[in-house]
Amino acid sequence: MPSVNIPDEHHILRYAKRRDLRTVVDTDENEIVIGLARDAFKLRDDETTLSVTWIEYFQGDFSEQKVGAVKAFRPTFTSSAKPPYPGAFGVGLVGDTKLAADSYGHKIRILHEPDNNPGHSAVHRIPRDHDDLFEKLATEVFADFFLNSEIS
Amino acid sequence: MSGSVLLKQVREAILAPPTIFPWSDDKASIGPGGIANLELQQMPVGFNLAHIPATPHFQSGVGQFACGTPKSIARPLEEEVYDVLADAKIKTRLIGNHIPRDWQVRLFGQLDRLHDIEEWELGDRPMRKESYHTFLSVILSVRPSVRPGLGLSHKGDLLGTWGEPHDRITLEFMPSARLRWTIASTSDGQLVRSAGDAPASDLEKYLAPFDPAHWWHRSAER
Numbered sequence A: 001m002p003s004v005n006i007p008d009e010h011h012i013l014r015y016a017k018r019r020d021l022r023t024v025v026d027t028d029e030n031e032i033v034i035g036l037a038r039d040a041f042k043l044r045d046d047e048t049t050l051s052v053t054w055i056e057y058f059q060g061d062f063s064e065q066k067v068g069a070v071k072a073f074r075p076t077f078t079s080s081a082k083p084p085y086p087g088a089f090g091v092g093l094v095g096d097t098k099l100a101a102d103s104y105g106h107k108i109r110i111l112h113e114p115d116n117n118p119g120h121s122a123v124h125r126i127p128r129d130h131d132d133l134f135e136k137l138a139t140e141v142f143a144d145f146f147l148n149s150e151i152s
Numbered sequence B: 001m002s003g004s005v006l007l008k009q010v011r012e013a014i015l016a017p018p019t020i021f022p023w024s025d026d027k028a029s030i031g032p033g034g035i036a037n038l039e040l041q042q043m044p045v046g047f048n049l050a051h052i053p054a055t056p057h058f059q060s061g062v063g064q065f066a067c068g069t070p071k072s073i074a075r076p077l078e079e080e081v082y083d084v085l086a087d088a089k090i091k092t093r094l095i096g097n098h099i100p101r102d103w104q105v106r107l108f109g110q111l112d113r114l115h116d117i118e119e120w121e122l123g124d125r126p127m128r129k130e131s132y133h134t135f136l137s138v139i140l141s142v143r144p145s146v147r148p149g150l151g152l153s154h155k156g157d158l159l160g161t162w163g164e165p166h167d168r169i170t171l172e173f174m175p176s177a178r179l180r181w182t183i184a185s186t187s188d189g190q191l192v193r194s195a196g197d198a199p200a201s202d203l204e205k206y207l208a209p210f211d212p213a214h215w216w217h218r219s220a221e222r
Helices: A062-076 A094-102 A131-141 B003-015 B076-095 B101-114 B129-142 B198-210
Strands: A012-018 A021-025 A031-037 A050-054 A088-093 A110-113 A120-124 A144-147 B149-152 B156-165 B167-174 B179-187 B189-201
Touching: A012 A062, A012 A094, A021 B076, A021 B149, A021 B156, A021 B167, A031 A088, A031 A131, A031 A144, A031 B149, A050 A062, A062 A088, A062 A120, A088 A094, A088 A131, A094 A110, A094 A131, A131 B189, B076 B101, B076 B129, B101 B149, B129 B156, B129 B167, B129 B179, B129 B198, B167 B198, B179 B198, B189 B198
Parallel strands: none
Antiparallel strands: A012 A050, A012 A088, A021 A031, A050 A120, A088 A144, A110 A120, B149 B156, B156 B167, B167 B179, B179 B189
16 A cells, blocks of 8 residues: 655644653743653654654544544553653644755655554654754744643 | 662762752862862762772772773663762762752752653663763853753753743753753744854853843842
8 A cells, every 4th residue: 555645734743752852940840841852853773764643644623633643642652651641742734844854955755654553654754863953843843732641 | 799789878878968058159169170070078068978888889089980880781771770860969969069959859850750761762871971960060150040941862961941932942961061052032923043062161151142041040030
């Protein structure tokens, strides 16, 4: 079955572990999450593509689709599936992701490649070492985020 | 003596509360070579390294504090994490009279939570000791009243962020007393980002145009 290009106007979800989150300490001395950090978009040594989940693959309005995407993702990353549900998810537009990479000379492709997660998709041709691009993705493209713990 | 028994004694020594003062007016004297070469005679009152027995694992001088096995032998990740956290807490306690007590306690909690390896993936590294040494040097220099939010790069460099979502600075504390910074702030609805890297000793010079005090201290304290 050929891989499907996800439309530019659709959204993808990227999971970030606790150590890949950007946090600050508020006036109550609590450490709060303000977004994803650069290394949330870095390939691991054993990866050739960046894994994301296609949100619009799932049914319902956008909020329901996000919940569907989270619940489909969780079994593939088991520590995210147990209370207190650590980490967070960044939400980005496919088109903005491609534009960001293109601005640094990288033509990426984002393809639907279902596995145990039916919404699993892969970002192809993302560079292995490009801190500026990863910082842009974290700060701008995936600036919209929510905590894993917000989804029961 | 087994490594696990030694580490237990180190942990008990760390938990023995030293005498702690509020931020001192004196600059911390950490000697040449930085935090890593902190000499025993510069310890603050109350911290007694005599709790820790002399063994072949230890050499003179705290900077040579070694809790692990020879590098040629791969260690379990849990042991590495314990070693790194012990080193960080000992180094922090050794300059404890320059860092407020509540700061230390909360910082240790942050470091512990950051090293919850249950959700780590293959290749995730614990904090590099040299990165934490750079962090301590910067903290002693800048003396922020606000603690940073903490993260870890894949390589194990500590990341500290101050500010708020639309106006923040992130410092990446690298070995060899180097820093990388990224700044993101919103001005007239536009996101402006800046980045750079330099020796930690030059941090204030390069950040001066951004008025970094507004990140290090809450407005009521300035």
